[in-house]
Amino acid sequence: MNLLPKSSKEFGSVDYWEKFFQQRGKKAFEWYGSYLDLCGVLHKYIKPREKVLVIGCGNSELSEQLYDVGYQDLVNVDISEVVIKQMKERNGSRRPHMSFLKMDMTQMEFPDASFQVVLDKGTLDAVLTDEEETTLQQVDRMLAEVGRVLQVGGRYLCISLAQAHVLKKAVAHFSREGWMVRVHQVAASQDRALEAEPRFSLPVFAFVMTKFRPVSGSAAVQIFELCPQEQARPVRLASAERLAEAVRERQQYAWLCGQLRRKAGLGSVSLDLCSGDTGEPRYTLHVVDSPAVRPSRDNHFAIFIVPQGRETEWLFGMEEGREQLAASAGFRRLVTVSLHRGQQYEGMDSIQAELSARVMELAPAGMPTEQQVPFLSVGGDIGVRKVQHRGCSPLSGDYVIEDVLGEDRRYFRRLIFLSSRNVVQSEARLLKDASFRAQKKRKKDKKKPPPADSAEPLPPAPAQPVDKSYLCCEHHKAMIAGLALLGKPELLLETPLALLVVGLGGGSLPLFVHDHFPKCCVDAVEIDPAVLQVATQWFGFSQTDRMKVHIADGLDYITRLAGGEAQARYDVIMFDVDSKDPTLGMSCPPAAFVDRPFLQKVRSILTHEGVFILNLVCRDLGLKESVLAGLKAVFPLLYVRRIEGEVNEILFCQLRPEQKLATAELLQTAQALERTLRKPGRGWDDSYVLSEMLKAVRIV
Structure with missing residues (x-):
């Protein structure tokens, strides 16, 4: 039996609802649960002794069940005479204090x-x-009547999609x-993602509109709140x-x-889980x-918690890396969880407890309901990430300077632009005494330890906290190894080389x-x-x-040099500059920077025996082939060095085949x-082997 209207406009018709309830019979019909x-939400916002008006009651059992648990001052109205008659017959003797009235809610007969x-x-x-004029006018009359019959401090509780x-x-x-507006997600709707066949895909919300006394002589203060979970505080x-x-x-x-619940193979999907208290992103899930x-x-399913500071690694921060991680972990579905800067985390156990209910919504179809979902990680703890400084560049946007605890209990300082929060713009290792002072200071503060990720700075660093002899980035190591292409290595330290680096x-x-x-x-x-x-200030x-x-645009700087009468000559030119276009x-x-006319300008300021070294990060294979072809057309000799475990490739370009x-x-x-x-x-760092950087070089 099809009870759906031919058009949505029929929902506002008395005739449609009379026919609906005649055909439906006495069996209850429950909209939205x-x-x-x-x-949960009803008991939160309605007290048992309050006088409640239910508009558009239909033949739902909701009023009856509220009455049976102690909410007995209930008045129900509906536009359908058929349904009002049914409800009176059903409740007359069993619930004598509850009334059912045929009434148009746009013209109600109750006193103010x-x-x-x-x-x-x-x-x-x-x-x-819809949003046609006649519909909006009818809704205005309905909402005006709701406001009229409510007392000051009263609430319009509207269950809606x-x-x-x-x-x-x-x-x-x-x-x-001037009312307070709150939207509260209904807890039961959050659980529907766990059903094999959810009743409807959209979650259910409760609008909680609280009537305030009108304020004369000034504009009303507007209050908007969201309750994303039943027990969460309003945001x-x-x-x-x-x-x-x-x-x-x-x-x-x-x-x-x-x-995700219905089918697998949707590809890589990313989403944020927000804090129930602040509404700010707390976890990023892939x-x-x-x-x-x-x-x-x-x-079937596993959760991988990425320790703080390691979310920027290729294995966790890039789609290709996460796919490799998921395949090696051996699960049909793997969810990696990254922890956000500015949020506080007590430890791995508390994170697991917080995530357990939410991540189950992402479980694949066919997983046994009783199966335990394993939580995986690296090293067993959540890592240490300290935000030392926050700033904003008018050109590059918001950024943070943060210190993370890495291997051998050494601290590493990073520059992160928040527009690409999983990309390390720059990184340097701190000297051991700086790390030692930080650890010693934390021992003194044991009574009240700072959160694992906070804006609270570490103890004042020494004048030169950065270990300048250590290169953190693999692509920087490969670029330095490229200096061997200049020849006569035993003489390089005494040779007056001229070097240009674009990108500081x-x-x-x-x-x-x-x-x-x-x-x-x-x-x-x-x-x-x-x-600069x-x-x-932060990297020594x-x-x-x-x-x-x-301070200049690298394009303009090189163009100006190439156009000068006495052209500048560099033995080495290095490009290590990011694109701002994601x-x-x-x-x-x-x-x-890789357009052929511009590459000709680069060529013109490079010495005949020099080397042009370029850090290339390109995921588009067609575009990469085009870039290599352009470089090869300008620089006859081209070496390529792929950085293992990353997307970076270092290109070494020379003029003489x-x-x-x-x-x-x-x-x-x-x-x-x-x-x-x-x-x-x-001051050479023994962990850095130049020859290892050139082992995997190939000639294009």
């Missing part, structure tokens, strides 16, 4: 301020079917009247638009959970399915060259003045007579340069 689904609660389950959604146009209309109406939001956005996020999350994994009893970051790359090649003069070009300030960078920083398949360098060295010759040259750099007093 039963009493058991809704009792008759009720403390008006309860609406799906009625507003049924009436507000919170479709965008319904939420917009309800919030606008009551906020304009205050700045505007009706932000409230609508927060509701939409919850709806999208519920839809996504439903999709859901990865491995279709190649054959299902067994215990390999924390300054570790130009600093390393400056400190290890005493005759070298370095020009560093950086477009963002804030980056960060490098100087300083300018000298051999190290100059030019839509491209190449994040380093910006596309303009006859300079080509076989792999064995490359290794011999690199070893000779390393022997020279290892001499006493050079």
Whole structure:
């Protein structure tokens, strides 16, 4: 029997509802859930002794069940005479104090301020079917009547799917009247993602509109709140638009959970879980399915907690890495969980307890309900990440300086731009005494330890906290190894080399060259003045007579040099500059830096025996082939060195094909340069082997 109307407009018709209840008969019809689904939110906002008006009651059992648990001052109204007659017959003797009245809710017959609660389950959604003028006028009359019959301090409790146009209309109406507006997600709707066949894909919300006494002589203060979970505190939001956005996020999350529950193989899916207290992102989840994994009893689903500070590693921070992690873990579905900066975490056990209920919404179809879901991690703890400084660059946006605890209990300092929060812009290892002081200070503060991730700074660092002899980034190590291509490695330390670095970051790359090649003069070009300030204040960078920083666009700087009458000549040119456009398949360098006309300018300022070294990060294979072809057209000799476990590739470009060295010759040259750099007093880091950086080089 099809009871659905031919058009949504029929929901507002008396004739439709009379026919609906005649055909439906006496069997109860529950919109948006039963009493058991809704009792949590109903008991939260309705007191047993309050006088309650239920509008559009239909033949739902909700009023009857409320009456039976102690809510006995209930008045029910509906536009359908058929359903009112049915409900009177059903309840006349069993519930004598509950009344049912045929009444149009746009013209109710009750005196002003008759009720403390008006309860609406799906009625507003049924009436507000579109945004045509006649529909909106009818809704205005309905909501005006709700406001009229409510006492000051009373509440309009509306159960709704919170479709965008319904939420917009309800919030606008009551906020304009000076009421407090709260949207509360119904807990039972959060659980539907766990059902094999959810009844409907959208979550259910309760609009809780509280009537305030009108304020004369001044504009009413507008209050907007969201309760994302039944036990969570309300989160205050700045505007009706932000409230609508927060509701939409919850709806999208519920839809996504439903999709993931029904089928696997949706590809890599990412989403944020927010704090119930602040509404700020607390966890970032990446859901990865491995279709190649054959299902067994215990390999359906697992959760992997990424320790703080390690979310930037390729294995956890890149889609390709997470796919490799999921495949090696041997689970059909793996959810990796990254912890957000600015949030406090007590430990692995508390994180597991907090996530257990939520992540089950992401379980794949077919997983046994009694199966335990394993939580996996690296090292067994949540890691240490201390935010030392927060700032904002007008050019590059918000950034943080943070210290993370890495291998061998050493601290590493990082510059992170929050527009790419899982990408380390710059990294440097702190000296051991700085790490020791930090640990010693924390022991003194044992009575009240700081959270594992906070804006509270570590103890004051020594004047030079950064270990300048250590290169953290593998691609920087490979770029330094490329200096072996200059030839005559035993003479390089005494050769007055001229080097150009485009892209300063924390300054570790130009600093390393400056400190290890005493005759070298370095020009560093950086477009963002804030980056130079960060490098100087937090990464131990300083300018000298051999190290100059030019605040300029690298494109303009090289174009100006190439166009000069007395062209500048560099023995080494290095590009280590990120793109600010996340839509491209190449994040380093910006596309303009590898245009052929610009590459010709780079060629013109490179000495005939020099080397041009480029850090390339490109996931688009077609685009990468185009970049390599362009470089090959300008620089006849091109070596490529892939960085293991990362997307980076280091390109070494030279002008003379006859300079080509076989792999064995490359290794011999690199070893000779390393022997020279290892001499006493050079501060060479023994963990860095130049020849290892050139082992996997191939010629294009």
